[in-house]
Amino acid sequence: MEFRKFRLLIWVMSTMCLIKCSFQFDPIDNYLLDCGSPTNSSIRDRVFLADTSDSDHHFLSNPEQESVNTSNSQPISSTYGSSLYTTARIVNKTSNYTFSINQHGRHFIRLYFFPFPLDAGTYNLTTARFSVSAHGFTLLKNFQPDNTPVVKEFSINITSDELTLTFTPSPNSFAFLNALEVISHPNELIPITARAVELPHTHPNLMTQALQTVARVNMGNQTVSPDNDTLWRLWNPDGTFMKHNNLVRFVSNISAVNYTAGSPAFDIAPLSVYGTATKLDTESDPGALLNNTWSFNVDPGFSYLVRFHFCDIIERPPSELILNIYLNSMSVAKDLKLGDQMSNIWGAPFYLDAITKLNGNGILNVSVGTSLAFGAYPESILNGLEILKISNSNGNLVEGGTGVNSSNSNSNSKILVIVVVSSGVLCVLILLCCVFFVITRRNRRKRNEEYLSANVHKTNDENTLFSRSKIGYRFPLGAVLEATDKFSESLVIGIGGFGKVYKGILSDGTIVAVKRGAPQSLQGVSEFQTEVEMLSQFRHRHLVSLIGYCDEKNELIIIYEYMENGTLKNHLYGSDLPKLNWKQRLEISIGSARGLHYLHTSSHLAIIHRDVKSANILLDENMMAKVADFGLSKTGPAIDQTHVSTAVKGSFGYLDPEYMTRQQLTEKSDVYSFGVVMFEILCGRPVIDPSRPRGMVSLVEWVNEMRKRGDLEKVFDPFLVGKMKMESVKKYVEIGEKCIAEQGVDRPTMGDVLWNLECALQLEGSEVNSPKVENDCVSSNVFSEGSVGDFAGVSMSRVFSEMVKGEEREMR
Numbered sequence: 006m007e008f009r010k011f012r013l014l015i016w017v018m019s020t021m022c023l024i025k026c027s028f029q030f031d032p033i034d035n036y037l038l039d040c041g042s043p044t045n046s047s048i049r050d051r052v053f054l055a056d057t058s059d060s061d062h063h064f065l066s067n068p069e070q071e072s073v074n075t076s077n078s079q080p081i082s083s084t085y086g087s088s089l090y091t092t093a094r095i096v097n098k099t100s101n102y103t104f105s106i107n108q109h110g111r112h113f114i115r116l117y118f119f120p121f122p123l124d125a126g127t128y129n130l131t132t133a134r135f136s137v138s139a140h141g142f143t144l145l146k147n148f149q150p151d152n153t154p155v156v157k158e159f160s161i162n163i164t165s166d167e168l169t170l171t172f173t174p175s176p177n178s179f180a181f182l183n184a185l186e187v188i189s190h191p192n193e194l195i196p197i198t199a200r201a202v203e204l205p206h207t208h209p210n211l212m213t214q215a216l217q218t219v220a221r222v223n224m225g226n227q228t229v230s231p232d233n234d235t236l237w238r239l240w241n242p243d244g245t246f247m248k249h250n251n252l253v254r255f256v257s258n259i260s261a262v263n264y265t266a267g268s269p270a271f272d273i274a275p276l277s278v279y280g281t282a283t284k285l286d287t288e289s290d291p292g293a294l295l296n297n298t299w300s301f302n303v304d305p306g307f308s309y310l311v312r313f314h315f316c317d318i319i320e321r322p323p324s325e326l327i328l329n330i331y332l333n334s335m336s337v338a339k340d341l342k343l344g345d346q347m348s349n350i351w352g353a354p355f356y357l358d359a360i361t362k363l364n365g366n367g368i369l370n371v372s373v374g375t376s377l378a379f380g381a382y383p384e385s386i387l388n389g390l391e392i393l394k395i396s397n398s399n400g401n402l403v404e405g406g407t408g409v410n411s412s413n414s415n416s417n418s419k420i421l422v423i424v425v426v427s428s429g430v431l432c433v434l435i436l437l438c439c440v441f442f443v444i445t446r447r448n449r450r451k452r453n454e455e456y457l458s459a460n461v462h463k464t465n466d467e468n469t470l471f472s473r474s475k476i477g478y479r480f481p482l483g484a485v486l487e488a489t490d491k492f493s494e495s496l497v498i499g500i501g502g503f504g505k506v507y508k509g510i511l512s513d514g515t516i517v518a519v520k521r522g523a524p525q526s527l528q529g530v531s532e533f534q535t536e537v538e539m540l541s542q543f544r545h546r547h548l549v550s551l552i553g554y555c556d557e558k559n560e561l562i563i564i565y566e567y568m569e570n571g572t573l574k575n576h577l578y579g580s581d582l583p584k585l586n587w588k589q590r591l592e593i594s595i596g597s598a599r600g601l602h603y604l605h606t607s608s609h610l611a612i613i614h615r616d617v618k619s620a621n622i623l624l625d626e627n628m629m630a631k632v633a634d635f636g637l638s639k640t641g642p643a644i645d646q647t648h649v650s651t652a653v654k655g656s657f658g659y660l661d662p663e664y665m666t667r668q669q670l671t672e673k674s675d676v677y678s679f680g681v682v683m684f685e686i687l688c689g690r691p692v693i694d695p696s697r698p699r700g701m702v703s704l705v706e707w708v709n710e711m712r713k714r715g716d717l718e719k720v721f722d723p724f725l726v727g728k729m730k731m732e733s734v735k736k737y738v739e740i741g742e743k744c745i746a747e748q749g750v751d752r753p754t755m756g757d758v759l760w761n762l763e764c765a766l767q768l769e770g771s772e773v774n775s776p777k778v779e780n781d782c783v784s785s786n787v788f789s790e791g792s793v794g795d796f797a798g799v800s801m802s803r804v805f806s807e808m809v810k811g812e813e814r815e816m817r
């Protein structure tokens with residue numbers, strides 16, 4: 006029963022915590038000392054006790070003392086607890102602070118230092134030099150405080166009933182201390198282990214290690230003061246650590262943060278950390294493949310625990326953010342899907358721990374970059390970051406052996422001085438105490454472990470753009486050079502936005518098409534990767550086959566089966582190639598419809614091609630059609646979810662007007678583009694033909710106009726007129742019109758289109774087709790005559806004006 010009450014209490018308190026967020030709690034061990042002060046100091050709700058010989062609290066082993074005053078009367082300006090910096094205790098002989106510990110486990114030790122100027126007397130605080138150790142760990146060694154206020158924060162797992170903090174002055178010097186905290190903190194704050202980044206032979210166990218806070222940063226360039234943190238931690242703004250200020254945007258939406266079951270709670274990081282973030286400004290260049298990097302000074306030779314705090318406060322669910330995370334050039338996580346990590350709850354916080362050892366120059370670059378995986382919109386976000394130094398095997402948090410020459414240790418006299426400064430100096434850095442509450446949050450650690458195991462297999466793939474499953478397709482650059490005669494200009498068979506396409510012959514005699522990305526196109530990298538992913542996943546008679554790729558030496562090369570007859574477009578207009586007859590055109594329509602139908606239906610998530618056009622339909626030696634160019638393909642919406650795409654992509658003239666205005670990407674966008682291709686096939690003219698008179702420039706607009714006037718024959722390719730059966734053409738036009746309906750819901754699926762095209766082919770007739778089949782086609786036609794006018798309102802001129810820049814992405 007007691008236990009239940011306790012659980013209830015925990016529940017009530019944690020609920021209050023969720024509601025109130027500035028939730029205060031007494032840590033079980035909670036020692037706050039205002040060193041050298043004759044009076045207690047209250048900092049908001051926390052009382053820092055006087056630490057004088059006549060106080061009731063004798064923490065210090067040898068409390069002899071002396072007072073010195075300063076002449077400086079400038080007040081110390083500080084976010085928090087400035088009064089703590091106005092007094093100090095001076096120690097010129099090894100001295101111990103001793104605290105009894107009521108709860109074993111992790112404690113923060115925070116030491117406040119500020120060498121304020123003194124009026125007169127023996128001591129000049131800027132010359133102090135000393136070491137501090139606790140519980141067997143050397144925390145500071147030959148430490149000489151800078152002339153700015155500083156708080157040194159450590160976390161130690163205390164496993165005895167007493168904590169002794171030893172101050173040892175360096176030879177010929179002394180120690181001083183302005184204030185001190187020893188407070189319990191939730192054990193869950195420090196993981197037992199974490200993902201090891203390039204530490205192959207160590208399995209770091211943090212249970213018994215001491216950690217020192219090197220950096221605690223709030224992204225979004227806003228300070229979070231200890232008042233806004235349940236554990237009284239200070240979070241510094243990230244602006245000063247950032248490498249490329251012009252590439253980022255600071256975002257903030259505190260109300261978007263949703264601490265839910267299983268997500269980290271306030272004592273991991275507060276609302277004001279998760280509610281602000283620094284994101285890459287990808288809006289100017291949505292194809293950008295970039296890192297956002299922060300740089301920190303650290304001591305080489307030590308291992309570091311780095312905690313990344315994430316909370317997607319910018320995108321609507323499901324979060325599409327996919328990130329690559331690095332420490333220096335080492336990969337921490339590849340293609341991390343933030344949404345998955347947060348169970349697709351929007352605004353749920355998530356953190357990721359990594360441990361790495363730093364050698365070299367003492368700079369730790371932390372990068373969060375955009376990912377190319379899964380055709381994601383490139384975006385990157387980080388909400389908070391903590392870097393904690395881990396004690397080494399000797400229990401040191403500082404380099405050993407940096408001792409000053411132990412010349413003549415003037416056998417420091419035994420005096421302990423209390424310095425009281427009336428008013429302080431300069432500005433102040435801060436930090437403060439504790440508070441907290443141990444709510445068992447087992448699943449946090451579990452999540453971490455799950456994450457670990459999920460990522461173990463990704464460690465060695467850094468030098469390829471693809472996961473192992475695609476390795477089989479990888480070609481050495483040498484083989485590609487040989488196949489294309491070192492990219493001979495005479496073998497170029499096409500040029501497009503991505504680069505040139507060459508005809509090549511592999512050593513086994515296979516003729517291939519080699520698409521070589523222009524090296525400067527960043528966008529190309531994303532499309533390149535998408536294309537290889539798609540093609541290696543989806544194989545179909547009517548999709549052009551992937552033979553391989555090459556990503557050596559900054560080359561982005563895709564090798565496809567060679568399509569003898571080139572693009573459909575070339576066979577329709579603008580070339581000297583022989584004209585296709587109606588039956589050939591129907592068969593080509595059917596083949597490409599089959600390819601698209603397969604894309605839309607073959608996996609549980611539809612694949613949307615996004616760039617259906619006659620230049621992306623290729624013809625093999627038998628004039629069989631295959632759909633090509635998957636660089637823009639994207640996984641479609643899952644059932645009942647509306648996909649809002651972040652950048653309109655595709656080709657001018659073929660773009661779904663609904664997609665352009667509402668940016669909703671569905672399979673029906675491909676259906677629209679396919680409808681445009683159908684009319685291109687029927688009319689044998691470009692989709693946009695600026696040389697034609699007004700009203701006829703846009704094929705779709707012209708078709709609609711002629712349809713309204715009942716004059717559709719006028720748009721047909723003159724070559725075909727009189728050589729087609731009217732039933733067949735009628736069927737074809739009917740389904741084509743449906744495809745270019747303004748509303749996606751009014752358009753048929755590719756399956757419907759395919760079925761109707763097959764009917765049109767049968768109606769065109771061949772000896773083998775029985776009249777019965779033709780009747781089937783007519784009677785089961787889903788689209789009645791009356792519905793034909795539905796599309797009559799489509800206005801392409803609106804569509805034109807909304808196109809900011811047209812992309813011509815033709816490959817062959």
Ligand SMILES: *[C@@H]1O[C@H](CO)[C@@H](O)[C@H](O)[C@H]1NC(C)=O
Pocket residue numbers: 043044045052054055060061
């Ligand atoms: C400081 O506070 C403690 C506990 O609240 C009290 O016992 C002590 O007398 C106070 N000391 C002074 C100097 O006010």
Ligand SMILES: *[C@@H]1O[C@H](CO)[C@@H](O)[C@H](O)[C@H]1NC(C)=O
Pocket residue numbers: 066067099100101169171
């Ligand atoms: C301080 O503590 C250390 C270790 O606990 C002990 O060895 C040393 O004698 C103590 N020194 C004083 C002056 O109490």
Ligand SMILES: *[C@@H]1O[C@H](CO)[C@@H](O)[C@H](O)[C@H]1NC(C)=O
Pocket residue numbers: 122123129130131132
């Ligand atoms: C204290 O020492 C520093 C560094 O040695 C020196 O620059 C400063 O002038 C000294 N201050 C006083 C008041 O002596």
Ligand SMILES: *[C@@H]1O[C@H](CO)[C@@H](O)[C@H](O)[C@H]1NC(C)=O
Pocket residue numbers: 110111162163164192211212213
């Ligand atoms: C502290 O150390 C003890 C002894 O090694 C260990 O049993 C305990 O789990 C540790 N506590 C934490 C929070 O790491």
Ligand SMILES: *[C@@H]1O[C@H](CO)[C@@H](O)[C@H](O)[C@H]1NC(C)=O
Pocket residue numbers: 226242244245247250
């Ligand atoms: C971050 O904020 C500080 C002031 O708080 C400002 O001086 C600095 O310019 C900001 N950094 C950036 C990159 O905007």
Ligand SMILES: *[C@@H]1O[C@H](CO)[C@@H](O)[C@H](O)[C@H]1NC(C)=O
Pocket residue numbers: 258260261
């Ligand atoms: C911030 O989050 C709230 C809560 O989810 C949301 O309603 C609001 O639109 C967001 N504000 C902005 C500017 O995104």
Ligand SMILES: *[C@@H]1O[C@H](CO)[C@@H](O)[C@H](O)[C@H]1NC(C)=O
Pocket residue numbers: 263264265350
């Ligand atoms: C937080 O997420 C949970 C789980 O999805 C949801 O039930 C709850 O409504 C969300 N709370 C807010 C304030 O959005």
Ligand SMILES: *[C@@H]1O[C@H](CO)[C@@H](O)[C@H](O)[C@H]1NC(C)=O
Pocket residue numbers: 232233259276277
């Ligand atoms: C931070 O704390 C102050 C006062 O303690 C409060 O007014 C402010 O709203 C808090 N900010 C956030 C972001 O919680």
Ligand SMILES: *[C@@H]1O[C@H](CO)[C@@H](O)[C@H](O)[C@H]1NC(C)=O
Pocket residue numbers: 248300333334365366368369370
């Ligand atoms: C950190 O980044 C800077 C600039 O981007 C680079 O010069 C430096 O080599 C990097 N340091 C490490 C250790 O990677």
Ligand SMILES: *[C@@H]1O[C@H](CO)[C@@H](O)[C@H](O)[C@H]1NC(C)=O
Pocket residue numbers: 294295296331333334335372374
């Ligand atoms: C991001 O940084 C990592 C590590 O330094 C590097 O390997 C990668 O190439 C960078 N990505 C970009 C796009 O610069």
Ligand SMILES: *[C@@H]1O[C@H](CO)[C@@H](O)[C@H](O)[C@H]1NC(C)=O
Pocket residue numbers: 071097127177178179415417418419420421
């Ligand atoms: C330590 O204090 C004593 C007594 O005040 C003094 O004589 C001695 O010079 C001091 N030692 C140092 C190194 O400052």
Ligand SMILES: *[C@H]1O[C@H](CO)[C@@H](O)[C@H](O)[C@H]1NC(C)=O
Pocket residue numbers: 072073074425426427428
């Ligand atoms: C200097 O210290 C003495 C003794 O503690 C104290 O009485 C005096 O007020 C202090 N001077 C100032 C300016 O605070």
